[in-house]
Amino acid sequence: MIRFEDVSVTYDGAAAPVLSHVDLHVPEGELVLVVGRTGTGKSTLLRCVNGLVPHFTGGTLSGRVTVAGRDTRLHPPRELADVVGIVPQDPLSGFVTDMVEDELAYGMESIGLAPDVMRRRVEETLDLLGLADLRHRPLLSLSGGQRQRVAIGAVLTTHPKVLVLDEPTSALDPGAAEEVLAALQRLVHDLGVTVLLAEHRLERVVQYADRVVLVPGGGAPLVVGSPADVMVSAPVAPPVVELGRLAGWSPLPLTVRDARRASGPLRERLAPLVDEAARRSRSALHVVDGDPALATSDVVVRHGSVPALRGVTLTADRGEIVAVMGRNGAGKSTLLNTLVGLHVPHSGSVAVGGAAPAALRGRELVRRVGLVPQEPTDLLVADRVGEECAAGDRDCGVGAGTTRAMLDRLAPGIDDATHPRDLSEGQRLALALSIVLAAGPPVLLLDEPTRGLDYAAKKRLVATLRELAATGHCVLLATHDVELAAEVATRVVVLADGEVVADGPATDVVVGSPMFAPQVSKVLSPQPWLTVSEVAAALVAAS
Amino acid sequence: MSRRTAHALGDGAIPRWLHPGAWWVWALGLATAASRTTSPIVLALIVAVAGWVVSRRRPEAPWSRSYAVFLRLGLVVIAIRVAFTVLLGAGIGAHVLVTLPEIPLPDWMAGVSIGGPVTAEELLLSVYLGLVLATMLACIGAANSLASPARLLASVPAALYEVGVAVVVAMTFAPQLVADVARVRTARRLRGRPDRGVRAFVGSVMPVLEGALERAVDLAAAMDSRGYGRTGPVAPRVRRTGSALLLLGVVGTCVGVYALLDGGTPGSVALPLLVLGLVTGLLGMRLAGRRAIRTRYRPDPWALPEWLVSLSGVVPAVTLVVVSVLDPDVLVGQTAPLAWPGLPVVPALAVAFAALAGVVAPRPPGTAVVRDLAPARRPMLEVAA
Numbered sequence: 001m002i003r004f005e006d007v008s009v010t011y012d013g014a015a016a017p018v019l020s021h022v023d024l025h026v027p028e029g030e031l032v033l034v035v036g037r038t039g040t041g042k043s044t045l046l047r048c049v050n051g052l053v054p055h056f057t058g059g060t061l062s063g064r065v066t067v068a069g070r071d072t073r074l075h076p077p078r079e080l081a082d083v084v085g086i087v088p089q090d091p092l093s094g095f096v097t098d099m100v101e102d103e104l105a106y107g108m109e110s111i112g113l114a115p116d117v118m119r120r121r122v123e124e125t126l127d128l129l130g131l132a133d134l135r136h137r138p139l140l141s142l143s144g145g146q147r148q149r150v151a152i153g154a155v156l157t158t159h160p161k162v163l164v165l166d167e168p169t170s171a172l173d174p175g176a177a178e179e180v181l182a183a184l185q186r187l188v189h190d191l192g193v194t195v196l197l198a199e200h201r202l203e204r205v206v207q208y209a210d211r212v213v214l215v216p217g218g219g220a221p222l223v224v225g226s227p228a229d230v231m232v233s234a235p236v237a238p239p240v241v242e243l244g245r246l247a248g249w250s251p252l253p254l255t256v257r258d259a260r261r262a263s264g265p266l267r268e269r270l271a272p273l274v275d276e277a278a279r280r281s282r283s284a285l286h287v288v289d290g291d292p293a294l295a296t297s298d299v300v301v302r303h304g305s306v307p308a309l310r311g312v313t314l315t316a317d318r319g320e321i322v323a324v325m326g327r328n329g330a331g332k333s334t335l336l337n338t339l340v341g342l343h344v345p346h347s348g349s350v351a352v353g354g355a356a357p358a359a360l361r362g363r364e365l366v367r368r369v370g371l372v373p374q375e376p377t378d379l380l381v382a383d384r385v386g387e388e389c390a391a392g393d394r395d396c397g398v399g400a401g402t403t404r405a406m407l408d409r410l411a412p413g414i415d416d417a418t419h420p421r422d423l424s425e426g427q428r429l430a431l432a433l434s435i436v437l438a439a440g441p442p443v444l445l446l447d448e449p450t451r452g453l454d455y456a457a458k459k460r461l462v463a464t465l466r467e468l469a470a471t472g473h474c475v476l477l478a479t480h481d482v483e484l485a486a487e488v489a490t491r492v493v494v495l496a497d498g499e500v501v502a503d504g505p506a507t508d509v510v511v512g513s514p515m516f517a518p519q520v521s522k523v524l525s526p527q528p529w530l531t532v533s534e535v536a537a538a539l540v541a542a543s
Numbered sequence: 544m545s546r547r548t549a550h551a552l553g554d555g556a557i558p559r560w561l562h563p564g565a566w567w568v569w570a571l572g573l574a575t576a577a578s579r580t581t582s583p584i585v586l587a588l589i590v591a592v593a594g595w596v597v598s599r600r601r602p603e604a605p606w607s608r609s610y611a612v613f614l615r616l617g618l619v620v621i622a623i624r625v626a627f628t629v630l631l632g633a634g635i636g637a638h639v640l641v642t643l644p645e646i647p648l649p650d651w652m653a654g655v656s657i658g659g660p661v662t663a664e665e666l667l668l669s670v671y672l673g674l675v676l677a678t679m680l681a682c683i684g685a686a687n688s689l690a691s692p693a694r695l696l697a698s699v700p701a702a703l704y705e706v707g708v709a710v711v712v713a714m715t716f717a718p719q720l721v722a723d724v725a726r727v728r729t730a731r732r733l734r735g736r737p738d739r740g741v742r743a744f745v746g747s748v749m750p751v752l753e754g755a756l757e758r759a760v761d762l763a764a765a766m767d768s769r770g771y772g773r774t775g776p777v778a779p780r781v782r783r784t785g786s787a788l789l790l791l792g793v794v795g796t797c798v799g800v801y802a803l804l805d806g807g808t809p810g811s812v813a814l815p816l817l818v819l820g821l822v823t824g825l826l827g828m829r830l831a832g833r834r835a836i837r838t839r840y841r842p843d844p845w846a847l848p849e850w851l852v853s854l855s856g857v858v859p860a861v862t863l864v865v866v867s868v869l870d871p872d873v874l875v876g877q878t879a880p881l882a883w884p885g886l887p888v889v890p891a892l893a894v895a896f897a898a899l900a901g902v903v904a905p906r907p908p909g910t911a912v913v914r915d916l917a918p919a920r921r922p923m924l925e926v927a928a
Contacts, residue, residue: 107769109840154769158770381750
């Protein structure tokens, strides 16, 4: 169905090709997962399939890409619209119309289908993706998962033979992600659509894949194989696979269910170690000295007439890492924004470092609390990393080189002359983080920091956050990433509908929650293990 | 939808989108009416009628809030007008409210004065004139909340479709720019930079434009991959002829209209020129449209409700234009000497007629319908019988 023959892609002005000599054949009806670190060319590979590379992006493509027998050299993306449906990373950026039903029809209108055919297919697609209740809704009013399903539906109506998705679940909460993946499953099983899918959150998707394509980057050849085979040696792997590697299970389990079935002996070995682990519980890190680092009391925040926070009372101390979880739209970002004074509470009080953040301006604010927004790029203003760091020093009124020193600690080896846009996601996050940290705020807030991060970058982030907590920072992060929360958080706060519904040590809140439990916890429950590293440490200590 | 159901009127009809063109004809009719009068009562009536229809028939969508936005814009217009009158007014009229200190100006600016007496007559006149603009803005706002610009685009002829898309994309940029400005201000605050004032504004222009450009590129990629701009096989000769005819037609029409309005050119020359221009343009559009292979999903029908809604907008426009020619004094809000505004009966009735739109138009889909109980009760009665 999709055939890459000796394909190399070099962007204009780039020294080395992004992809070199790629050979890949995807037969009809397969669900293929594309994995790899950030910046290795996954997106480029996906965009080659419908000719956006090179027709739209520029650059040079050698070799040949054919889809359903059509050569992308001869067919620009619009001529492939009836064969390939491509869903961009941010569905909102690809919407052309403003209502759900019109958006579903747009592609069919463009290729000129007859009105009765369009009508029938819109109805079929609404049913297939469970969108019937949303048909008259404006696109802007939809939640993240709904938007993603509409974006998939919008390309499906032209009956493409191939569906290409770039990180379809990275911005979604666990529940919405499952909705989207279930819809994809249905397409593959019932309609025989060929799906090519890139995703960092392997723990969510690897069990659905027929084959995995690992893009190693740096011009190395692709690794293609069954999920279990590729996962044995892949540098990126979900926790359940890492646990399998640690325990030496063969064949390597890809799903929680398989791992659970294989985990009997491991659980027996771990049972006597549980008390030991509890003694070294992470809440021991937590230091209380005088006033809490941040405190809110009965805070109500409204967006227009809609209440986003309905009476949130929360305190956090220095040395704590608090993960704020909850579904999309539960009020996580609103809480963080209120803590830096972007929203003025309707009632209730907020204190960060003893002052109400909404009244603070400029340096007064950034010395007390720092927020890394969901899109770290929003913070960046300059064309070069060097200038960015210098600007950061001036903004915070700290000695020259402070920001740069911080950056070198978080992500060593970034050249001063690089454009921030050319950095990898992880490096960009590190840059934004060092700008925020340069002012030395005791309270650090992060909004969805792992979006688009690969496992290696995530590990570095975890290490950074632990170090910050150990040096007396209070860290509060809003996240959908249960694995990150399990790894790093000392405390988990669950928000639902603008209210705190759970607040306690990570182990207590997360274990036993079907939505927020990490994979390791699901495999080893009822024992309170959250991460592979905990298990590994306990095993090492025991032997 | 069958022809018959499309003709059903009002709350009883199956909810559907009214043809956006009908809403625009209605709103522009009201705006035309507003432009012919300074009578505050008629103007207020127009705003009220438009507001009532909007409250009854607007869909639950982001753009449907624009009526309130345009109302506020209208208030700003009035405020600006009044402020200018207070500052620059010549002080004509008998009732001096307050006398501001006058700033002496050099001789060459004779006739302009800053400060001086402020009279009630002048102030009232500026309020009335501001009200005219505000009312017209309210009419445009009403059209915007009742019919989305994108739906209007869908009814554009095929040849003009691509131009229309560009216009709509440009229009959706405005709200996104507002969101971008907020985002950049947030970022400035988080970096400890000033987030208010002139410096903050200057500092945020570049990031906002950059963001807009990036989004445009993303949208272009998405539209391209979804088949935007696919063309059918048409001989280059036909294509070129179509474009040439279209261009000629537009030029001919413009010259014809100018000649007709100019008055210096005899009508026997102007009228044929206009007709010729229109015919050439239409022919060119037909030929150019042949390239487009687009089809329309669920086109909005133009049925009885559309006719009635348009009519209810055209009636006030025609009435006020006729009245303004026959009996112009009725439509003037009197300011010198000061007097309570009178109620011009015929224009007021004509404007009130525009409220018909709120009754005959079917509800938009997706809004809650307040059903009367009668149909629900009927089966029970049948059982009882």
